[in-house]
Amino acid sequence: MVGVARPHRLGFGATLRRDLWWIETIVFMVGLIVLFGYLTVSAFLDEWAFHIGPYYSPVFEPGPFMLLEDKLEKPFGPWFLSPAFVILWGPAGFRLTCYYFRKAYYRALAFSPPACAVGDLWPQYRGESRFPLTLQNLHRFFMYVALVLVWFQWANAIRSFHHPDAGWGIGLGSVILVADSALLSLYLFSCHALRHFVGGGIDCFSCSRWHRLRKRGWDLVSFLNVRHPLWAWASLASVAAADIYIRLVANGTITDLNTWTGF
Numbered sequence: 001m002v003g004v005a006r007p008h009r010l011g012f013g014a015t016l017r018r019d020l021w022w023i024e025t026i027v028f029m030v031g032l033i034v035l036f037g038y039l040t041v042s043a044f045l046d047e048w049a050f051h052i053g054p055y056y057s058p059v060f061e062p063g064p065f066m067l068l069e070d071k072l073e074k075p076f077g078p079w080f081l082s083p084a085f086v087i088l089w090g091p092a093g094f095r096l097t098c099y100y101f102r103k104a105y106y107r108a109l110a111f112s113p114p115a116c117a118v119g120d121l122w123p124q125y126r127g128e129s130r131f132p133l134t135l136q137n138l139h140r141f142f143m144y145v146a147l148v149l150v151w152f153q154w155a156n157a158i159r160s161f162h163h164p165d166a167g168w169g170i171g172l173g174s175v176i177l178v179a180d181s182a183l184l185s186l187y188l189f190s191c192h193a194l195r196h197f198v199g200g201g202i203d204c205f206s207c208s209r210w211h212r213l214r215k216r217g218w219d220l221v222s223f224l225n226v227r228h229p230l231w232a233w234a235s236l237a238s239v240a241a242a243d244i245y246i247r248l249v250a251n252g253t254i255t256d257l258n259t260w261t262g263f
């Protein structure tokens with residue numbers, strides 16, 4: 001056969017594509033660097049105020065670890081281990097091994113490849129068959145961890161309606177934390193691994209009540225799964241936004257709109 005184009009053999013960036021394929025790659029790159037970069041820096045900043053009144057930054061959830069941190073001085077190690085790191089390995093591992101985010105950072109940060117049918121920076125790419133990329137298979141286990149942690153996020157959101165001194169009420173921070181928990185839930189419950197966990201490995205969906213129930217769950221996850229990239233980005237942005245908002249309220253830069261006396 002003559003004239004078959006093989007961009008990956010022609011070098012990095014070689015392609016026959018005529019569309020603006022590089023725009024998506026640049027948007028991915030900026031989004032990943034800004035959002036993951038900010039959240040990483042935030043996790044180190046436990047000396048900054050990350051909670052005020054009924055609001056706790058979702059980066060530092062679950063709250064019980066904060067109480068432990070108050071009681072024992074720096075129980076979790078040297079200065080760089082803020083309490084966020086007690087649980088952050090779970091959500092961080094979940095996102096880093098997410099099928100969708102893999103695609104995003106393989107393209108935007110490793111250029112492997114930068115887009116479909118565009119020359120690869122690493123011509124020897126062998127998929128995820130070698131260490132350390134085989135660790136991506138841990139995703140389903142991080143999903144189990146996320147299935148537990150999401151309820152702490154909701155507990156944080158509900159707790160944001162109860163000021164420790166002024167009782168029940170509502171503030172803009174409460175609304176932001178509820179929206180963040182909802183987006184995180186949509187991201188988790190649209191996970192590809194969860195879809196398999198709920199409905200995979202069944203030959204007959206109608207053979208028993210249990211199988212029919214699993215089919216319903218599988219339908220629901222499949223419905224959400226169609227928008228998984230949207231939930232992935234929206235939930236990542238909402239965690240950062242909630243953290244920024246609570247920090248700005250806590251250090252007095254802005255005032256929270258709420259039914260309490262204000263803080």
Ligand code: FES
Nearest residue numbers: 098099100191192
């Ligand atoms: S595939 Fe993205 S969270 Fe599981």
